[in-house]
Amino acid sequence: MIGNLGQKAAGWIVNVAIAMTALRTNLMRSILTTLGVMIGVFAVTLAVAVGSGAQVSVMQSINALGSNMALVFPQPDTGEGGRRSFDRGRLTMRDARAIEKQISGISDIAPQLRSNIQLVVAGRNASTNAIGATPGYGKVSNLVAESGRFITEADVRSAARVVVLGPTVARKLFGDFDPVGETIRINRAPFSVIGITESKGSSFGNDNDDIALMPISTMRQRFSGDTLAGPDDLQMLFVGFEDGVSLPQAKREMTRLLRERYRVRGKDINPFTIRTTEEFMKESAQVTGIFQIVLVAIASISLLVGGIGIMNIMLVSVTERTREIGLRMALGAKRSDIRNQFLVEAAVLCVIGGAMGLILAIAGGTALTVYADFPVPIGVGVGIGAIIFSAFIGLLFGGYPAVRASRLSPIEALRSE
Amino acid sequence: MNLPAGIHKTMALVETQDLVKNYELGGETVRAVDGVSLSIDRGEYVAIMGASGSGKSTFMNMIGCLDVPTSGDVRIDGIATSDRDGDALAELRNQKIGFVFQQFNLLARTTALDNVAVPLIYAGLGGEERRAKAQAKLEEMGLGDRLDHSPAKLSGGQQQRVAIARALVTEPVILLADEPTGALDSKTSEDIMQIFQTLNDQGITIIVVTHEAEIANRAKRRIEFRDGKVIEDIAVKKRRTVDP
Numbered sequence: 001m002i003g004n005l006g007q008k009a010a011g012w013i014v015n016v017a018i019a020m021t022a023l024r025t026n027l028m029r030s031i032l033t034t035l036g037v038m039i040g041v042f043a044v045t046l047a048v049a050v051g052s053g054a055q056v057s058v059m060q061s062i063n064a065l066g067s068n069m070a071l072v073f074p075q076p077d078t079g080e081g082g083r084r085s086f087d088r089g090r091l092t093m094r095d096a097r098a099i100e101k102q103i104s105g106i107s108d109i110a111p112q113l114r115s116n117i118q119l120v121v122a123g124r125n126a127s128t129n130a131i132g133a134t135p136g137y138g139k140v141s142n143l144v145a146e147s148g149r150f151i152t153e154a155d156v157r158s159a160a161r162v163v164v165l166g167p168t169v170a171r172k173l174f175g176d177f178d179p180v181g182e183t184i185r186i187n188r189a190p191f192s193v194i195g196i197t198e199s200k201g202s203s204f205g206n207d208n209d210d211i212a213l214m215p216i217s218t219m220r221q222r223f224s225g226d227t228l229a230g231p232d233d234l235q236m237l238f239v240g241f242e243d244g245v246s247l248p249q250a251k252r253e254m255t256r257l258l259r260e261r262y263r264v265r266g267k268d269i270n271p272f273t274i275r276t277t278e279e280f281m282k283e284s285a286q287v288t289g290i291f292q293i294v295l296v297a298i299a300s301i302s303l304l305v306g307g308i309g310i311m312n313i314m315l316v317s318v319t320e321r322t323r324e325i326g327l328r329m330a331l332g333a334k335r336s337d338i339r340n341q342f343l344v345e346a347a348v349l350c351v352i353g354g355a356m357g358l359i360l361a362i363a364g365g366t367a368l369t370v371y372a373d374f375p376v377p378i379g380v381g382v383g384i385g386a387i388i389f390s391a392f393i394g395l396l397f398g399g400y401p402a403v404r405a406s407r408l409s410p411i412e413a414l415r416s417e
Numbered sequence: 418m419n420l421p422a423g424i425h426k427t428m429a430l431v432e433t434q435d436l437v438k439n440y441e442l443g444g445e446t447v448r449a450v451d452g453v454s455l456s457i458d459r460g461e462y463v464a465i466m467g468a469s470g471s472g473k474s475t476f477m478n479m480i481g482c483l484d485v486p487t488s489g490d491v492r493i494d495g496i497a498t499s500d501r502d503g504d505a506l507a508e509l510r511n512q513k514i515g516f517v518f519q520q521f522n523l524l525a526r527t528t529a530l531d532n533v534a535v536p537l538i539y540a541g542l543g544g545e546e547r548r549a550k551a552q553a554k555l556e557e558m559g560l561g562d563r564l565d566h567s568p569a570k571l572s573g574g575q576q577q578r579v580a581i582a583r584a585l586v587t588e589p590v591i592l593l594a595d596e597p598t599g600a601l602d603s604k605t606s607e608d609i610m611q612i613f614q615t616l617n618d619q620g621i622t623i624i625v626v627t628h629e630a631e632i633a634n635r636a637k638r639r640i641e642f643r644d645g646k647v648i649e650d651i652a653v654k655k656r657r658t659v660d661p
Contacts, residue, residue: 011538011541013544014538021526021527024526025525323522327524328535328539329483329507329510330481330483330516331510331511331516331535331539331583332507332510332539332540333507333539334504334507334508335503335504336504337538410483410484410503410507411483414483414522
């Protein structure tokens with residue numbers, strides 16, 4: 001049994017040696033054929049990697065929001081006749097407190113206002129998306145001050161003119177200089193820089209570091225006044241949950257609570273929208289999954305073309321070496337010997353092409369990661385998969401030529417010129 | 418001639434019974450071999466002669482199990498071939514028959530040693546055993562110093578000796594040679610024929626297809642084909658042997 005296996009293994013080794021000789025004999029042709037498979041495997045591998053990179057990137061972006069949270073925001077409703085009702089589509093600080101009090105499992109809430117602001121210092125200026133926040137924002141969004149401090153309750157109570165800058169804004173205004181303690185002007189009013197947030201990178205091409213935070217009370221007084229329907233209104237509420245809390249259930253409970261508070265009945269449209277990170281993740285996984293399938297499908301076309309190239313060249317090889325096939329048969333080669341010889345030759349071509357394609361894909365993936373800041377992970381699994389898949393392509397497209405070779409009649413093959 | 422069949426089988430190494438081969442050519446049936454029955458015993462040295470188209474090559478291919486007869490049977494060393502499939506015939510060729518061709522048929526860009534080792538691959542031998550046996554056969558053929566030479570670096574005579582080593586490496590009972598000197602000059606042909614005679618003296622059965630009377634006269638028995646039939650089957654009287 002072991003001897004038999006050893007013999008079989010030896011047979012395959014001989015076939016690889018025969019294949020290498022044959023491929024060396026037509027070196028240029030072999031290289032060109034390999035090139036087709038190389039491009040195909042490169043495209044497919046990179047497509048798989050870019051797809052999973054997109055998935056990773058999306059998950060990172062969602063995690064950057066905070067891992068276990070819900071976003072609640074007012075949903076302005078166009079009522080009957082298309083007229084906007086101001087009673088509906090609101091979310092207030094009172095709603096936020098009610099949620100915090102009545103829903104279980106909440107770790108922190110982060111009520112917010114948002115506004116675009118101009119920051120000026122020493123002739124330099126920057127425009128950014130400012131968030132009027134409470135200390136809870138840092139906790140819910142996993143955002144901490146890299147230097148200086150975050151907004152405190154005292155800041156909120158006194159509507160202090162303090163601002164926490166994102167790294168991008170800080171760099172625009174101050175370069176590499178640490179601006180904590182400096183004074184800047186926001187829409188002409190002097191603000192004191194109390195902290196710099198740590199970097200959160202970017203997601204979906206958005207720079208997460210291009211932000212500025214100030215106490216929600218300061219924002220309400222100075223920047224949001226006329227855009228809000230009431231003095232207590234919020235534009236966004238983050239609700240952070242403790243680990244292990246069921247987000248779908250928490251969402252149902254919050255929906256019931258807010259519907260009661262706004263007296264929404266039956267099938268009426270809710271004046272608010274609640275979205276959880278879990279939903280974002282599921283939807284994104286779906287979208288990136290489809291994205292990946294489409295990408296791989298397109299890339300597969302090049303691999304198919306590469307495979308057809310293999311089949312073409314193997315058919316040529318079989319035709320050219322008909323006499324050799326006849327000779328080998330005369331010397332005792334069985335059909336399976338001839339078939340395996342050509343299968344191995346095709347597989348060797350494909351595996352070499354696949355390995356080169358894989359190397360190229362790793363290089364391309366690294367370049368994308370380094371220069372485009374887009375993660376393209378090519379793991380060991382993808383690598384091994386690419387090589388095995390290449391061999392499979394070889395067997396698939398080399399199969400027909402190999403079987404054709406094995407079915408030749410010995411004497412006719414031997415007589416051919 | 419009235420020997421029991423069993424004994425007859427053990428005597429004859431190659432035996433044909435009403436061997437017929439038809440070809441379809443342009444809608445017409447051409448009878449290349451037309452009912453040939455003959456037997457060749459162990460240790461014989463047979464020359465098969467005939468003009469081109471006489472059917473001698475077709476006959477040769479059938480006793481070499483390379484071609485399948487239309488009807489009739491070929492027995493090799495007592496083994497019937499008509500009911501054997503392609504793989505079984507391949508095994509039979511590998512074990513019983515050594516082929517020598519006019520054009521040598523060596524694999525290009527492959528060393529003499531690897532060329533000789535090819536039949537042993539299909540016999541299922543391991544790499545070291547293959548190399549040892551191939552080397553021994555090449556040394557017998559006086560090519561011990563040419564093991565790593567590819568065919569392109571060998572003379573015609575040397576190439577044919579590599580081919581003979583390849584034919585003999587599986588220790589077959591029959592050596593089938595199809596115009597073995599057809600591509601060689603007369604001096605080299607002489608060398609090859611001397612090798613054949615030595616091999617026959619050692620007890621190997623040799624069947625040579627040739628159209629040269631010179632070559633045929635080295636054999637002990639001459640069979641002549643015409644129009645697919647044997648027209649002469651005689652012992653060679655004035656046998657030319659190589660001068661010592």
